[in-house]
Amino acid sequence: MSVRTAANGIDQNVLVWGPQDGIPLLLVHGNCSSAAFWEPFVRGQLGGDDGPWRVVAPDLRGYGDSQTVPVDATRGLRDFADDVAALLDVEGLFAPGSTPLVAAHSMGCGVVMQLAVDHPGRVAGLLLESPLSPYGFGGTRDLDGTPTTEDFAGTGAGAVNPDFVARLAAKDRSGDEATTPRAVMLSAYVADPSAFGADEEAMLDTVLSTAVGEDNYPGDGATSPNWPTTGPGTRGVTNAMSPRWFRVADELVRLEPKPPVEWVRGTADVIVSDTSLFDLAYLGQLGAVPGWPGEQDCPPQPMVGQTRAVLERYAAAGGAFAETALDGCGHSPHIERPADVLAALERLAGAARLR
Numbered sequence: 001m002s003v004r005t006a007a008n009g010i011d012q013n014v015l016v017w018g019p020q021d022g023i024p025l026l027l028v029h030g031n032c033s034s035a036a037f038w039e040p041f042v043r044g045q046l047g048g049d050d051g052p053w054r055v056v057a058p059d060l061r062g063y064g065d066s067q068t069v070p071v072d073a074t075r076g077l078r079d080f081a082d083d084v085a086a087l088l089d090v091e092g093l094f095a096p097g098s099t100p101l102v103a104a105h106s107m108g109c110g111v112v113m114q115l116a117v118d119h120p121g122r123v124a125g126l127l128l129e130s131p132l133s134p135y136g137f138g139g140t141r142d143l144d145g146t147p148t149t150e151d152f153a154g155t156g157a158g159a160v161n162p163d164f165v166a167r168l169a170a171k172d173r174s175g176d177e178a179t180t181p182r183a184v185m186l187s188a189y190v191a192d193p194s195a196f197g198a199d200e201e202a203m204l205d206t207v208l209s210t211a212v213g214e215d216n217y218p219g220d221g222a223t224s225p226n227w228p229t230t231g232p233g234t235r236g237v238t239n240a241m242s243p244r245w246f247r248v249a250d251e252l253v254r255l256e257p258k259p260p261v262e263w264v265r266g267t268a269d270v271i272v273s274d275t276s277l278f279d280l281a282y283l284g285q286l287g288a289v290p291g292w293p294g295e296q297d298c299p300p301q302p303m304v305g306q307t308r309a310v311l312e313r314y315a316a317a318g319g320a321f322a323e324t325a326l327d328g329c330g331h332s333p334h335i336e337r338p339a340d341v342l343a344a345l346e347r348l349a350g351a352a353r354l355r
Contacts, residue, residue, distance in 0.1 A: 001049075002065070003093070007086035013065035014087065015057040017042055022054035023349055024098040024124075028084060029057070030106030031237060032168070032181075032217065034064030034206040037105070040199045041334040045342040056093050056100070058084060060111070062211035062237070070215035073156075073232065073239035076136075076246035077107070081114035088122055101348055103127035103341075106272065106331065107237075110136075110246060116259065117251040125352040127262045127345055130272045130331050133306040134252055136243030138279050141299050143309040145249060148298055149226040154280040155242040157219035158230025169212040173204065181207045188277070191268040191330030203335075227293050228280055249310045258319035260351035261311060262344040265304065266329030266336065274302045322347065 003014045015035045025046075027038045035057035046053045059066035060080050071079050087093060094100060102123050104112040109131030116123045135145030139155035148154070163179040175182035185207050186193035186200075196203050214220040219236015223229060232242035240246060270277045277283065282300035284292025292298060311321040324344055326337050334341045 005087070005090050005093075007090055008083045010061060010069050010083065011067040012061075012083060012087065013059045014093065015039070015055075016093065017046070017048050017055040018051050018053045020054055020092070021095050022052050024094045024100035025053050025055050025345075026084070026100045026102045027055060027057040028102065028104040028108035028112050029060065029063070029206075030104075030108045031241075032207050032210045033105075034209045035059045036064065037203060037206045038334065039202070041338050041341065045338045054094060056087065058087055059209075060084075060108075062216040064206065064209045068211040068216060071219070071236055071240055072234075073219055073236055073242070073245050074234050075240070076248075077110045077114050077240050078118070079240070080111040081118060084111060084115055085119050085122070088119075099124045101125045101127065101345070101352060103129065103345060104131070105129045105334065107132050107241060110241060110248070113248045113252055117248055117255055120255060121257060123259050125260045125262070125348040127264065127341075127348050128307075129264045129333055129341065130266065130269055131263065131307055132241060132272065133301070133303045134247070134249035134310045135306050136246040137241040138281065138301055139243050140301050140306070143302060143305050145243065145247065145306060147243060148281070149224070151224050151226060151231050152242055152244040153224040153226035153231045154228050154298070155244065156222065156230070156232025156239040157236055158221040158232075159280050160218040160238055165212060165218060168208065168210060168217070171208045173208070188270055189330065189332050190336050191266065191328060192336060195336040227291055227298060228284070228289055249306075252310060253313045253317050258314065258317070260348060261314065261319065261321035262348045263307065263311060263321060263323045264326070264333050264341055264344050265324070266326045266331060266333055268328050269331045271331045272303050274304050275300060276303060279303075320351065
């Protein structure tokens, strides 16, 4: 069921499944997708309307059928987090007084980390699937998230392939070129493109629902005196993920109370990885981006290592987390290995005492 609601001052589209008194579960999608990217998982693993879960999955601003309004990148991912937080108080979505589990994918994990930090006690447990590093995307050199350059060169909208952006804006459904949305979805969102099966066209619809522009995806560009001569701007989605604006590691470690965390990732993920094909520093190391200044000046971001280091600090400070690494799986385990994601979700529900 699709529900339209005004929350945080914008018109949001929300997909809802299951009984209102079911186990409360909030699903938050990632970049270049929408709430419907969860639909095969909800249908196949959670039982849809006939399952025991109360599933609420919003389209983030500028995605799916939610209102396209600007993203202020200087707030990191807080615009999105504020939108989602407002839904927790919308009558009829969840049972009164319930505190949901929250599962998120990719960029959505950054959104829900911010949500948890800004609204302590509103999240019963966190399932982080292929998460954005707590230190943002790109531009950091070590497990402590130390910036590679003072201006975070190589991060933000300037790091996005302009041909992909143009094809996304044109809603190109072809797959002949490597930069088409379909080709990117089939090669980067999953390790095995056959995992989409009969849902491929519907999943492509979610990618093509992305609002393109300087206020949304990817955002405005900025120049830099440092390699690769681009840096993060102040508007739009990709800039909001830059470590210039998004860094929640320390706040997450200090969070009280600390919800249990399940971290699920694929070992063949090419987007969120210590060797990410979307990190300009790693592409420079491969020779795909000319002029790379070398390992000492511009090492690839250790994305997985950073998340593990932060979650280990989280556990040392009184929290709890479990890491599940799925061999050969790509960026979207809920598409490729849905039973494993369900198992992690059920463990999380048990840890949060919601079963």
